[in-house]
Amino acid sequence: MTLVYQSTRDEKNTVTASQAILQGLATDGGLFTPVSYPQVELDFNTLKDASYQEVAKLVLSAFLDDFTAEELDYCITNAYDSKFDTPVIAPLVKLDGQYNLELFHGSTIAFKDMALSILPYFMTTAAKKHGLENKIVILTATSGDTGKAAMAGFADVPGTEIIVFYPKDGVSKVQELQMTTQTGDNTHVIAIDGNFDDAQTNVKHMFNDVALREKLAANKLQFSSANSMNIGRLVPQVVYYVYAYAQLVKTGQITAGEKVNFTVPTGNFGNILAAFYAKQIGLPVGKLICASNENNVLTDFFKTRVYDKKRSFKVTTSPSMDILVSSNLERLIFHLVGNDATKTKELMESLVVTGQYQLSNFDADILDLFAAAYADEEETAAEIKRVYEVSDYIEDPHTAVASAVYQKYLSQTGDAAKTVIASTASPYKFPVVAVEAVTGETGLSDFEALAKLHTLSGVPVPPAVDGLETAPVRHRTSVAAKDMQAAVEDYLGL
Numbered sequence: 437m438t439l440v441y442q443s444t445r446d447e448k449n450t451v452t453a454s455q456a457i458l459q460g461l462a463t464d465g466g467l468f469t470p471v472s473y474p475q476v477e478l479d480f481n482t483l484k485d486a487s488y489q490e491v492a493k494l495v496l497s498a499f500l501d502d503f504t505a506e507e508l509d510y511c512i513t514n515a516y517d518s519k520f521d522t523p524v525i526a527p528l529v530k531l532d533g534q535y536n537l538e539l540f541h542g543s544t545i546a547f548k549d550m551a552l553s554i555l556p557y558f559m560t561t562a563a564k565k566h567g568l569e570n571k572i573v574i575l576t577a578t579s580g581d582t583g584k585a586a587m588a589g590f591a592d593v594p595g596t597e598i599i600v601f602y603p604k605d606g607v608s609k610v611q612e613l614q615m616t617t618q619t620g621d622n623t624h625v626i627a628i629d630g631n632f633d634d635a636q637t638n639v640k641h642m643f644n645d646v647a648l649r650e651k652l653a654a655n656k657l658q659f660s661s662a663n664s665m666n667i668g669r670l671v672p673q674v675v676y677y678v679y680a681y682a683q684l685v686k687t688g689q690i691t692a693g694e695k696v697n698f699t700v701p702t703g704n705f706g707n708i709l710a711a712f713y714a715k716q717i718g719l720p721v722g723k724l725i726c727a728s729n730e731n732n733v734l735t736d737f738f739k740t741r742v743y744d745k746k747r748s749f750k751v752t753t754s755p756s757m758d759i760l761v762s763s764n765l766e767r768l769i770f771h772l773v774g775n776d777a778t779k780t781k782e783l784m785e786s787l788v789v790t791g792q793y794q795l796s797n798f799d800a801d802i803l804d805l806f807a808a809a810y811a812d813e814e815e816t817a818a819e820i821k822r823v824y825e826v827s828d829y830i831e832d833p834h835t836a837v838a839s840a841v842y843q844k845y846l847s848q849t850g851d852a853a854k855t856v857i858a859s860t861a862s863p864y865k866f867p868v869v870a871v872e873a874v875t876g877e878t879g880l881s882d883f884e885a886l887a888k889l890h891t892l893s894g895v896p897v898p899p900a901v902d903g904l905e906t907a908p909v910r911h912r913t914s915v916a917a918k919d920m921q922a923a924v925e926d927y928l929g930l
Contacts, residue, residue, distance in 0.1 A: 441468040443464055459660060469667075492512050496512070527541070534839065535856045574662045577601045599626065602632075610866070643659055693720055706764040745761055752813060
């Protein structure tokens, strides 16, 4: 039976996996979400010896069940290849008291590569499957990493254009240069005066604008999304949690069936939601620990059952988490209220109108899976230094947020279960923050800090940032948040 993906806001709006990938976002503003979970045979005595690609095949064929085995093989083989600097794709590193799952070995040194390396292949395969003649326009807001990873994936892919919006003062210098130097005739990057939430809100508005949709269709164009609102982004993220568990079994750290905790630095809620789906298909998960920075709207939600975005937006050293509207939480809300689209829609409308919603009549078992806390700027810097001193290992600030939150969780609960930290970016993406935290040295430029980081860590400078300083800047467009749609129409000649 083919898996049904339903909009979180309309029970009648159902599609297959390939249709959900092509659309990206439901036309009613909801997110396509599985209403039941596939049956997956997770035999870790076998999986412990499986390659990343083999684990991917097992998980993806369950969730994307209207793709043939041959189509999936094509997508997986092309995605997880020499673009990654290690054949294991996602190494699990044992540190003092925790395991860091390194998700930054792809071409842009952030975890977004794990899914965005495969999404273009899903998308072009799905387009062919449905005889789609329209050009696909990938429209994406980024808090720093998705933009680059999406462009790297879609650059010069036939039949696609990609337009990325980012907050002008809300990303690191390395992140910004990674985007503005991006090659590819079909890539467009636009800085906005505003924060990530402004970018995301306007992107969602464009997806839901009926007149714009008709104008696109008249020009043989259609929108799709490359951020985690697209299930084609979300489902590949389930793979690495299963793979990490298999590696723990392989190295004898756990026995198959033993529960493991995952701590995930969270902004838009996609990465930790993927861990939730891994649990739903049978992964032995104890706690999912949701780690926020000072934009701690999710921490408050899990503690109070009230989601309240009415608070000051903080620009932090972990910019990819500087988010007050966590789009993917909508999928969890949908599951929490018993897959009730009407109820979910009411809550989401309340968020738009009043800036908050309150959860009532929900599935307490789902909520009990989660723990949540946040780390402030001082705690994040202290954690980078602590991990370096005890393990001779440098974390990026997002990973350090998760690491600091795990330390808090441990001291509060005494929970001795083995815990994996999702290490979401290389410190080379945030060299100034990493070097300052370890050495106390201030005032370094990004590129001075890169050299220093190399000396401190002994890790080679990755190709993703090597030469970035001298790479020609190709994208210089900057607009006010309210003018985003005009910029899109201009690019597309509408």
